[in-house]
Amino acid sequence: MAKPKPWLEPHPHGLYVKPADLWIDPSRPVERAAVTHGHADHARSGHGAVFATPETLAIMALRYGVDVEASRNQAFPYGDGFERGGVRFSFHPAGHVLGSAQILMEYAGERIVITGDYKRRPDPTCAPFEVVPCDIFITEATFGLPVFRHPPTSDEIGKLIGAVRAEPDRCVLVGAYALGKAQRVMAELRAAGWDAPIYIHGAMEKMCALYAAHGVDLGELRLVSETDKAAMAGQIIVAPPSALNDRWSRRLPDPVTAMASGWMRVRQRARQRMVELPLVISDHADWDELTTTISQVNPKETWITHGSEDGLLRWCELHQRTARALHLVGRDLEEEV
């Protein structure tokens, strides 16, 4: 069993870096926070000062009104960082969503990397994960069970396009998280040659514009609320998962309900969500990506933060790797952000 480090304290609501008096992804307001990415279970409002990538800060500005211009909030592009209390912090791509970063901390000759959320497969909307050598690797474990092996994204996008073409009188309504997954589905559709307008729920409009402003081309997007029902037959609609079975969906022409999520790998989960077309598309590393990444980083110790810690711990045990589980709270696993 790995021992905790005196300079890095795991608390239920985040990791506290003692010499720098700074928290990483705290789930409650603090004086100083370094934030890995913009999802609500990692980025909260109300911090005194935020340290993050420029994209993450822009997302936090959009979602929580964080003042990007205020000098206390600082943006660091990938590879860049800052020093505080003797700790050197730097940001490195995590491949999860636009602006997502791993944070490397160097202190007293020791290197610790916290991944935030990450994945390894290509994503047209964000920079790919970089392997950062370190002594302690703090990894997520959302899909830390060997049943989770995500199929190739292009197969799933192919299923989606096939479903729209099979029933041209209906539309396919894809539930996808409003930050990251939605834009990735759109970008993957474009890459697969789907050039018709994509219809979106109003709650996604600003985030899609933010992605476009950061150079991610999503093609022509139209609002469902401004479109006739009949015009959406044979089209793809993207909405937050909460809208799938909501009254909002009554304005669509006989939608086939789809959902883009790693949880869709498990049939009964998909059925419970009343999904007709499950799409196994995830922004989290699957089992193979998690275990491959640990092998590639090859740390002295692996700390596991959130998800199926038990499964990944067992793998580390079977592979003679020192590991421990950190029990952080407030990570929103069911919605798989």
Place this chain on the structure above:
Amino acid sequence: MKAFAALIDRLIYTRSRNSKLALIADYLKHTPDPDRGWAIAALTESLDFSAVKSAMVRTLLATRVDEELFRLSRHFVGDTAETAALLWPDAPGAQADLTVAAAVDTLSTATRATAPAILASLLDRLDADGRYALLKLALGGMRVGVSARLAKQAFAQAFDVPVDDVEELWHAIAPPYAPLFAWGEGRAERPDLKDVAFFRPFMLAHPLEEATVDLADFAAEWKWDGIRVQIVHVGGQTRIYSRGGEEISAAFPELVAAFDQDAVIDGELLVRGDAQGGEAASFNALQQRLGRKTVSKKMLAESPAFVRVYDLLAVDGNDLRPLPWTERRRQLEAFVPRLADSHFDLSQVIDADDFDDLATRRAGARDAAIEGVMLKRRDAPYVAGRRAGLWYKWKRDPLTADCVMMYAQRGNGRRASFYSDYTFGCWSEDGELLPVGKAYSGFTDEELKWLDKFVRDNTLNRFGPVREVEKSLVLEVAFDSIHSSKRHKSGLAMRFPRISRIRRDKPADEADRIATLLAMVT
């Protein structure tokens, strides 16, 4: 296996009946023999590989995957076949062309000793979806919502043949049904069913909507509240079929043993109850015996089954179905004494003077197992399905109670965005509201919109898909009968509850009390 795996995957996520029919029909049209026959047999749970068991699959998996990781995964997934399918390591060259037929052939040679190695070699040839299909095929428990009835309809739809013919032929032919497909595709004559204990589709009734019928034209019988069955005995073989054409012989061995005449009867399967002095008990008692693959001695002794015979469809090799009811009835009365009276009795014709007299008798019927009255046209042949003007069912007037809505849940399919399933309760002596039933029908589309809005505007708590509502809305609930039940806190279970009226005018504290419902128990 790829096409079959894709089919069951689509069926799992498809809730509409018509879409299921279209999917299966499409598969049957585009898949060669004998794969499609084996596939449809698997979907309708007609295959049994006794050497392959869940526990064996778990043991086999332990040879390839760490047991602790399997345990954690199984706990998460909740289904052994699915967990095993996902965990089994991909072998190089997987998804080689393993056909359903090859899998069935190989599995059927398995003994308890050879089964693990055989299953492993098959799993190595498939990808995750294929492994899931294979394991479901081998273990059973497909759970894709495909009944035998649905499969037959899909067959009829695929090949544009009458579903009644498919019904008859289906049980006469064993999987993989090659002669059935040959006939369906017009490549062969209709198979000959002499000496085969095949199922004849039931004749069904419409609800009586006319104010009256002339008893000179119609005979009246009691409608018993059991399950409608057909018993076929030919060539030394006895089979019992339920209304959908599902074979249920295994659940009622005493009837199989007792029916020893070359004939086909239509009747109501009932159980005798002590509380009824050895007469027919309520449907509730019968339920204990349904859906079983084997029956214990205790159960045979406590709830003995018998059949109240309504009709005679064939006897001594002669098909009586074209004959009018009066002639069939004459032959039935002559035939029933050939059967053991411990297990078979004749459904009596109600000797009413006229329709008003019949109405009086119907209103006065208090027997636990009487559901209402059947009216059968005296000159009508026995024809499959529901034909206008021939048979009517005239159920007892439903009972009603004023209940209070307690919880609501969203529906399926077209109703996915509506709170359309309601749990309602009545007041206990202590002034507590106890749930007494659940209903999701009986209201119009307009009323559904109103109910949906009521739920959204009056939500107290959310438990996953369920909402608890303000206990303020009174629903008049209609139900056919009510029984005591140990499963419910109120001690009551309703049969066929539906919402009959929304009582916006009635304050919740004036809704019915549990004691009122207890007085209606039969």
